[in-house]
Amino acid sequence: MELETFKSEIEAAVPGCRLEIIPNPSPSAQHSLLVDPEHGLAAAYYLRDTAQFNFCTNVTGIDWPPKEITEKIKIKQIVDGVEKDVDQVRKTSVPGYLEAVYHLYSIDRKVGPLPLRMRTADRDSRVHLPSLTPVWRSAEFQEREIYDLYGIFFDGHPDLRRLLMWDDFADHPMRRDYVDPDDYEYEPTAHDQVLARAREHAAKAGAL
Amino acid sequence: MSTTYAPSAESLNTDTVLPEQYLEVSMGPQHPSTHGVFRMNVVLDGEQVVKLKPVFGYLHRNHEKIAESESYLGNMPYTDRLDYICSITNNWAYAIAVEKLGGIEVPERAEYIRVITGELTRLQNHACLLGFLLQDMGASGTPLMYAFRERETILDLFESLTGARMMCNYLRFGGCRVDLPAGWLDNAKAFLAEFPRFLDEFERLLVGNEILMERSQNVGVLSRELAINSAISGPMARASGLNYDIRKVDGYSIYNRFSFRIPLGSHGDVYDRYMIRFLEMRESVKILEQAMREIPAGPIQNPAIKARLFRPKPGEAYGRIESPKGELGFYLISDGSGIPYRYRVRPPSLINLTVLEDLCLGHNVADVVAILGSVDIVMGEVDR
Numbered sequence: 001m002e003l004e005t006f007k008s009e010i011e012a013a014v015p016g017c018r019l020e021i022i023p024n025p026s027p028s029a030q031h032s033l034l035v036d037p038e039h040g041l042a043a044a045y046y047l048r049d050t051a052q053f054n055f056c057t058n059v060t061g062i063d064w065p066p067k068e069i070t071e072k073i074k075i076k077q078i079v080d081g082v083e084k085d086v087d088q089v090r091k092t093s094v095p096g097y098l099e100a101v102y103h104l105y106s107i108d109r110k111v112g113p114l115p116l117r118m119r120t121a122d123r124d125s126r127v128h129l130p131s132l133t134p135v136w137r138s139a140e141f142q143e144r145e146i147y148d149l150y151g152i153f154f155d156g157h158p159d160l161r162r163l164l165m166w167d168d169f170a171d172h173p174m175r176r177d178y179v180d181p182d183d184y185e186y187e188p189t190a191h192d193q194v195l196a197r198a199r200e201h202a203a204k205a206g207a208l
Numbered sequence: 209m210s211t212t213y214a215p216s217a218e219s220l221n222t223d224t225v226l227p228e229q230y231l232e233v234s235m236g237p238q239h240p241s242t243h244g245v246f247r248m249n250v251v252l253d254g255e256q257v258v259k260l261k262p263v264f265g266y267l268h269r270n271h272e273k274i275a276e277s278e279s280y281l282g283n284m285p286y287t288d289r290l291d292y293i294c295s296i297t298n299n300w301a302y303a304i305a306v307e308k309l310g311g312i313e314v315p316e317r318a319e320y321i322r323v324i325t326g327e328l329t330r331l332q333n334h335a336c337l338l339g340f341l342l343q344d345m346g347a348s349g350t351p352l353m354y355a356f357r358e359r360e361t362i363l364d365l366f367e368s369l370t371g372a373r374m375m376c377n378y379l380r381f382g383g384c385r386v387d388l389p390a391g392w393l394d395n396a397k398a399f400l401a402e403f404p405r406f407l408d409e410f411e412r413l414l415v416g417n418e419i420l421m422e423r424s425q426n427v428g429v430l431s432r433e434l435a436i437n438s439a440i441s442g443p444m445a446r447a448s449g450l451n452y453d454i455r456k457v458d459g460y461s462i463y464n465r466f467s468f469r470i471p472l473g474s475h476g477d478v479y480d481r482y483m484i485r486f487l488e489m490r491e492s493v494k495i496l497e498q499a500m501r502e503i504p505a506g507p508i509q510n511p512a513i514k515a516r517l518f519r520p521k522p523g524e525a526y527g528r529i530e531s532p533k534g535e536l537g538f539y540l541i542s543d544g545s546g547i548p549y550r551y552r553v554r555p556p557s558l559i560n561l562t563v564l565e566d567l568c569l570g571h572n573v574a575d576v577v578a579i580l581g582s583v584d585i586v587m588g589e590v591d592r
Contacts, residue, residue: 136437174273
């Protein structure tokens with residue numbers, strides 16, 4: 001598989017670079033390459049200049065909130081002096097993170113897509129990733145969009161401002177746990193849902 | 209480090225005090241040449257552009273967020289609203305992404321119908337764009353009305369096929385929604401027989417016009433290297449001599465069955481972007497003639513797909529097509545439920561605007577209008 005060649009080549013060319021192949025179980029079979037943020041820029045330069053992935057089509061963010069995985073396992077326990085299989089629920093919590101995905105194509109070799117991924121350490125304070133705009137200019141607006149909608153800071157981006165929301169806006173609306181502010185002017189219509197929401201709003205704000 | 213194509217440092221500082229002779233002008237959001245609610249912050253030295261920053265978001269409705277709470281089928285009509293001039297190609301790109309995600313086969317007749325409707329969409333998009341561009345450059349009325357006359361016929365065809373003129377909501381993953389009605393193909397063939405005559409007339413109207421050449425040649429030149437690095441796609445990239453057409457490269461659907469050529473420009477200026485659309489329309493006519501001749505009978509929908517209960521296995525897929533504006537892609541992540549976990553649109557209009565400043569620097573304000581017109585944007589897709 002080509003991805004494994006890239007992995008070993010990049011690891012040889014960029015000392016200390018940690019790479020991981022993320023398998024994609026869907027029929028599309030577009031397996032992706034996960035790179036650690038410290039060496040992301042160097043790996044991207046390698047992919048552009050040596051592996052000829054010169055066309056970075058799509059740049060996007062993904063939010064993976066922390067989740068708890070509950071699984072039932074059987075463990076052996078001694079109950080009343082007799083060894084029995086007892087069901088036990090084991091909970092493992094997976095910490096959340098934000099992810100940036102770059103879909104790379106090669107114009108000359110006519111191959112692709114190669115999804116290149118980078119992950120932040122968490123979702124709150126350590127949300128910095130290196131900007132790949134110096135490598136692929138096409139990331140300029142798209143990284144701004146990710147910064148705007150997901151709140152990933154791209155270090156080294158030449159012009160990191162909000163792209164779609166207005167400048168005073170505080171939140172990041174594409175995050176999974178985003179709650180939209182209760183500041184609308186509700187028009188009481190015949191829709192039950194809207195009516196219920198309007199009443200809720202009136203109770204909170206004191207006026208309709 | 210290697211070559212970078214980042215914007216120049218002096219073009220970046222947005223809130224520094226400007227030198228005295230400079231003037232900052234806000235073009236838009238309600239400017240007739242911005243093709244919707246789009247604004248450019250332009251800094252001028254006399255008539256010359258020194259800095260240009262596009263401002264987006266006036267039409268932002270967070271399409272992607274809404275789509276992440278709808279079923280896979282429920283998103284199909286919503287894709288119409290992205291690039292509202294070419295709704296069928298939007299459907300097509302989304303359908304291809306879902307088909308990659310779910311490993312869905314499409315019947316042969318449905319593929320032919322997709323090619324026919326998709327190429328008709330390309331014809332009307334390019335014709336309209338040329339009309340808009342000429343209108344922007346001062347050829348008031350006539351070219352635009354000629355283009356709209358042809359578009360009207362195509363919209364009539366869409367109406368009799370899908371029930372809607374612009375928001376067609378026609379394709380489904382695994383096929384199409386309805387079969388061609390009786391007589392539709394004959395009407396389409398009759399239209400297609402007339403179309404090259406319109407192209408000749410439209411091309412002759414202004415192609416050697418001195419004012420047009422003066423205003424568009426060597427204006428807004430985009431180099432091939434910058435086009436690749438900024439992922440410029442579609443007619444804009446091909447006008448810069450980049451031989452990259454996804455219909456040929458990916459050979460998606462059944463495009464490898466048809467013989468057609470990829471027209472390329474050599475200068476990458478506004479004039480090349482203008483001419484390349486005429487040439488592309490002529491190639492589309494060739495594809496349409498072949499597709500309408502060869503279309504087989506058969507089913508139009510994969511019977512194994514239960515569209516309303518569609519639940520793909522966990523995984524992700526990026527699917528893309530050559531839409532009239534460039535590479536339109538959809539990136540979907542499934543977590544195994546009936547609702548996409550992540551739904552991303554790769555909008556060609558927005559990404560083609562990345563180099564707008566590079567194209568405009570050093571030109572006059574009036575050229576900005578022509579350059580923006582030649583990029584071909586639709587704000588429904590830029591802002592999503």
